[in-house]
């Protein structure tokens with residue numbers, strides 16, 4: 001390569017753009033607040049999270065909805081359109097897992113690119129284009145490709161996700177295989193897996209999701225399962241290229257997708273650490289690092305707290321592909337009738353709720369009669385995942401109130 005072309009390539013690399021300019025952010029703040037704010041949610045906060053109107057009581061979790069990482073990602077996406085008024089702007093997949101927020105970005109002419117695999121749209125990027133990296137990050141190969149094409153990058157990856165990346169890169173550097181507790185088809189886990197290969201791309205990872213997966217790995221470490229059976233269970237999708245269990249499970253480091261169920265992650269860590277310690281007579285070949293993010297933990301803890309109240313039903317509002325929301329649903333359904341709804345329109349009528357069923361992985365319709373009789377007292381709990389805006393929470397509360405014959409003004413006048 002000539003000096004000239006090397007220099008040209010250098011200029012093509014690393015066009016990361018900071019769109020956080022004070023004048024831009026002032027406008028963004030006003031716009032975001034206008035799109036997603038809620039007077040009803042603010043009122044409930046002011047009332048300590050509870051309101052009783054006649055014989056209807058609504059309890060809102062103490063922590064719910066947008067987290068700092070999501071707020072930042074949305075702000076940066078909105079700011080991108082303001083800074084690059086006339087440039088084509090693309091987004092890798094979805095900015096966060098919420099259809100309403102993604103729809104708003106689409107309305108701003110921000111075009112979604114595929115996130116599972118790069119296609120010819122990535123090859124066609126030019127220096128005039130801007131690409132937004134979502135809050136969950138993106139695999140290193142995607143970033144390399146965008147940099148190679150010379151497009152500008154607005155990186156909204158959450159700091160908590162980057163903390164996990166630093167951890168798995170350290171594992172790779174020290175020769176430890178990353179065992180990642182996460183969903184193999186989730187954007188964040190795919191990105192984390194790419195970082196687990198390390199700088200030299202010679203690191204390894206194994207992605208596990210359940211306690212059954214964990215026990216299977218532990219059985220392998222205990223010598224009870226063959227390499228072939230192991231690889232048949234996990235396949236190519238869950239392991240790094242060239243993964244050989246007999247070699248790459250000698251030294252392991254556990255990390256997790258930031259939005260997993262905390263209690264499950266802790267149990268996975270405990271079982272793996274115990275198995276390695278039993279095998280080697282010492283824990284030194286197993287490193288543990290809790291990478292559940294603060295916002296996920298706070299929302300889970302707040303729900304556990306809320307569940308101490310007697311309640312008739314729980315509504316969990318959020319995108320069906322949102323990992324942290326899914327775990328709130330799992331916590332709720334252990335205790336009481338819990339409905340995972342996309343938005344208020346899912347509460348179709350006084351006795352008909354359309355909601356996402358975690359087992360069937362699709363929407364189902366349930367008849368729910370507790371709201372039916374307005375003379376019968378009812379207590380409704382409401383919470384929402386970290387990617388759910390307040391206006392959707394407000395609409396849900398108002399829909400319940402409407403079915404119980406309560407007007408919005410009655411809430412706001414409390």
Ligand code: SF4
Nearest residue numbers: 067069158258293295
């Ligand atoms: S859920 Fe956690 S990791 Fe994800 S964006 Fe929010 S703060 Fe960051």
